[in-house]
Amino acid sequence: MGISDNRKQPAGKKSMALRAAWIIPNVLCYFLLIYIGIFVGKNAEGLEEINQLGIWLFMLIVMLMVSAFGTFRIVHWIKKGKL
Template sequence: MKNNKLRVIWIVPNLFCYIMFLGTLLFVLTHAEELRELNRLFIWVLTSFSLLLVSLFGSYRIWSWIKEGKM
């Protein structure tokens, strides 16, 4: 393990993105009918999907940096 502080600095925001994704997904699932009535369901689903993509991309970058020995 090279630089543990650098790993923590990158991993903590990535975990926060996963938590935001789960919170957004939970909100959408519990309020889907109301969001559909307001024509906002698509926006919330798109936001949730975007958070998932950002989280997965961040995880991939962290994993690749660790594998390359940069972290």
Template sequence: MKNTKLRIVWIIPNVFCYLILFGLSVWVVVNGKVLQEFNTLYIYVIFMFLQLLVSVLGSYRIWTWIKEGKM
């Protein structure tokens, strides 16, 4: 474990990305019918997919940095 402060600086925003994804998913499920009536459900589904992509790629990048010994 090289630098724990650097790990924390990168991991905390990544955790918040997952929390945002979870909150957005719950909100879309609760308000799904209303969003479908206004034809905006697909936009929120695309945003959820993009947020998932950002979160997973961020986790992967942090994991590779740790494995390479940069963090």
């Protein structure tokens, strides 16, 4: 049964491997978000000198949105019984 199916899985057959396959990359996205935030924080002055601070801040914001959307989607699927 795929994620795009509209059918719910039986209560006893929730696949923990499928949940892990979605949750682990989401957690890694949060770690990457933290790492980029630390990098930008430590190197803001140097990045500003070479006019790259805006690009790094944009990547930081995009990474935050991707992580938040992934979390929202996973929680939504679990509540609906799809995951």
